[in-house]
Amino acid sequence: MTRDGVFEAPGRINLIGEHTDYNDGFVLPIALPHTVRVTAARRDDGVLRVASRQAHGVAELRVADLAPGVVTGWAAYVAGVVWVLREEGHPVGGFGLLVDGNVPLGAGLSSSAALESATALAVTELSGVDLDRRELARIARRAENEFVGMPCGIMDQSASLLARERHALLLDTRTSEIEHIPFDPAASGLALLVVDTKAPHRLVDGEYAARQRDCRRAAEQLDVPALRDVDQADLDGVVRDLPERLARRVRHVVTENQRVLDAADLLRARRTRELGPLLTASHASLRDDYEVTVPELDVAVDALVAAGALGARMTGGGFGGCVISLVEESAVDACTEAVRAAFADHRFTAPDCWTATAAPGARRADRVPTATA
Ligand code: GAF
Numbered sequence: 001m002t003r004d005g006v007f008e009a010p011g012r013i014n015l016i017g018e019h020t021d022y023n024d025g026f027v028l029p030i031a032l033p034h035t036v037r038v039t040a041a042r043r044d045d046g047v048l049r050v051a052s053r054q055a056h057g058v059a060e061l062r063v064a065d066l067a068p069g070v071v072t073g074w075a076a077y078v079a080g081v082v083w084v085l086r087e088e089g090h091p092v093g094g095f096g097l098l099v100d101g102n103v104p105l106g107a108g109l110s111s112s113a114a115l116e117s118a119t120a121l122a123v124t125e126l127s128g129v130d131l132d133r134r135e136l137a138r139i140a141r142r143a144e145n146e147f148v149g150m151p152c153g154i155m156d157q158s159a160s161l162l163a164r165e166r167h168a169l170l171l172d173t174r175t176s177e178i179e180h181i182p183f184d185p186a187a188s189g190l191a192l193l194v195v196d197t198k199a200p201h202r203l204v205d206g207e208y209a210a211r212q213r214d215c216r217r218a219a220e221q222l223d224v225p226a227l228r229d230v231d232q233a234d235l236d237g238v239v240r241d242l243p244e245r246l247a248r249r250v251r252h253v254v255t256e257n258q259r260v261l262d263a264a265d266l267l268r269a270r271r272t273r274e275l276g277p278l279l280t281a282s283h284a285s286l287r288d289d290y291e292v293t294v295p296e297l298d299v300a301v302d303a304l305v306a307a308g309a310l311g312a313r314m315t316g317g318g319f320g321g322c323v324i325s326l327v328e329e330s331a332v333d334a335c336t337e338a339v340r341a342a343f344a345d346h347r348f349t350a351p352d353c354w355t356a357t358a359a360p361g362a363r364r365a366d367r368v369p370t371a372t373a
Pocket of ligand 1: 021152317
């Protein structure tokens with residue numbers, strides 16, 4: 001067992017399946033080439049010392065003193081993972097950790113899940129704690145829920161830890177079953193265009209928790225364990241007696257789960273082009289029924305579709321962040337220009353546009369040769 005090492009974990013884009021992971025549903029993310037990199041060394045003095053190349057300040061505290069609320073800000077994602085591991089009885093002691101990375105911050109690309117995942121991998125491997133990747137994802141999510149205080153689902157940590165290069169990860173969040181499905185748009189002359197709208201996240205945590213409450217209340221009133229269990233065949237009949245807002249929340253979750261399964265079928269059949277309409281339908285549902293979009297996201301989607309994209313949708317939790325779009329490779333420039341022009345017309349901050357590929361999940365970076373981020 002070595003005392004030190006370099007570990008990296010990617011951010012993610014969710015192809016489809018939004019706000020389904022806390023409803024026992026399905027998600028279909030890919031990992032990004034952008035990663036968070038943690039250089040880690042065990043310490044014998046019981047001290048956790050965390051520094052970041054992207055942030056000022058150093059967090060230093062005794063691992064024995066870790067508790068929710070003791071650390072805030074970015075260092076909480078690191079300390080939270082160490083706290084959960086110790087809570088669950090694993091022999092984890094002091095560590096020095098230096099964080100570096102190129103996952104855009106605050107863009108809804110899961111830089112925090114990447115940080116948790118890289119930390120979980122580093123700390124367990126260097127402590128001789130043998131846990132599989134699903135367990136690491138569960139631990140990273142628990143850190144975010146209980147230590148950071150963000151009530152997220154399991155999608156982002158799973159994508160970061162379990163994804164494969166040139167594959168999408170189909171995850172059933174109820175059973176934890178996964179399937180790696182080939183996803184390589186370039187092989188079909190396509191590109192996955194990402195538009196970082198730069199829209200500031202508004203009310204994110206409060207609104208996210210409010211959507212979860214709506215879903216819980218709806219499931220209670222429908223007397224099902226989770227919205228995953230609502231039958232799509234009789235959706236209108238099932239939601240008839242719910243308050244109007246809850247009916248719309250249910251409709252989003254139920255139809256979105258079906259869109260994930262349909263998207264997975266298309267990818268398995270190598271009919272990648274046909275994913276487009278599912279993406280656009282997902283966005284409409286998130287805008288109208290789930291109400292998690294903002295004008296920047298809607299304007300980007302409309303501009304992309306009008307410029308000939310096969311489909312487009314917001315990705316991640318919403319309230320800002322990124323839009324993804326499936327476009328013909330030959331149309332990438334025209335679609336990019338169309339979004340830039342629409343943003344200028346609306347006097348929005350200029351967006352960042354780039355194309356994404358499906359990259360590998362978390363790994364040790366100082367042993368195996370890896371593709372550069
Ligand atoms: C955020 C959360 F962290 C995820 O768990 C998921 O719920 C997503 O929003 C919405 O699909 O990224």
